Amino acid sequence: xxxxxxxxxxxxxxxxxxxxxxxxxxxxxxxxxxxxxxxxxxxxxxxxxxxxxxxxxxxxxxxxxxxxxxxxxxxxxxxxxxxxxxxxxxxxxxxxxxxxxxxxxxxxxxxxxx
Amino acid sequence: xxxxxxxxxxxxxxxxxxxxxxxxxxxxxxxxxxxxxxxxxxxxxxxxxxxxxxxxxxxxxxxxxxxxxxxxxxxxxxxxxxxxxxxxxxxxxxxxxxxxxxxxxxxxx
Numbered sequence: 001x002x003x004x005x006x007x008x009x010x011x012x013x014x015x016x017x018x019x020x021x022x023x024x025x026x027x028x029x030x031x032x033x034x035x036x037x038x039x040x041x042x043x044x045x046x047x048x049x050x051x052x053x054x055x056x057x058x059x060x061x062x063x064x065x066x067x068x069x070x071x072x073x074x075x076x077x078x079x080x081x082x083x084x085x086x087x088x089x090x091x092x093x094x095x096x097x098x099x100x101x102x103x104x105x106x107x108x109x110x111x112x113x114x
Numbered sequence: 115x116x117x118x119x120x121x122x123x124x125x126x127x128x129x130x131x132x133x134x135x136x137x138x139x140x141x142x143x144x145x146x147x148x149x150x151x152x153x154x155x156x157x158x159x160x161x162x163x164x165x166x167x168x169x170x171x172x173x174x175x176x177x178x179x180x181x182x183x184x185x186x187x188x189x190x191x192x193x194x195x196x197x198x199x200x201x202x203x204x205x206x207x208x209x210x211x212x213x214x215x216x217x218x219x220x221x222x223x
Contacts, residue, residue, distance in 0.1 A: 031209075033209065033211070035213075040122075040215070041215050041216075042118075042201055042213035042214050042215045042216050043158065043201075043213045044213075045209070045210075045211070045212070048208075048209035055208075055209060056208070056209045089155075091157060091158075101145075101146055101205040101211055102146075102148065102160060102163065103211055104160065105157040105158050105159070106157060107156070107157050108156075108157050110155075
């Protein structure tokens, strides 16, 4: 399977702890996105990479959130000092430049902060 | 006003029915349009792109009206397996892929 891969799929953490999610995009895709989705809402944009450059960050992405994409391949999303409001599904997606921006999602990483 | 707006539903229809969803978008410069399907607690999956001339894929037909800035999805002969949330998606260039909140469909026997 050469789709977008995310791990861990589920994470339960105590408030105040740090968590990190990893995303491996489709190999030839140069664009990578992180979204967050809560119940009853569509995915909300968090951040975007073109190759290794982080070109855009949503205002939803507070200082406790950081994302990296070293070498333009996999990406990590770290949340520091987690809060209950961070509980959500974190979706990674990738696309190929020039494809009309059809994006493909990974299965998501569910975060529950207790 | 949200950039992409959809009726959240739910739409409850019997098997075999025809059902249509609309979606409106606010950015007149939007370039590409899509419908995604999302099952409960799963990731969104591309259902179909929406072309200016309209397009059909089996029981599914998508239409784009740029003048009125709306997109539609028509599902004919609904199946139980069509029960899902349908997300309207608009790309305005660069990173700006914006998702609607989704329309919930329940198809009942």
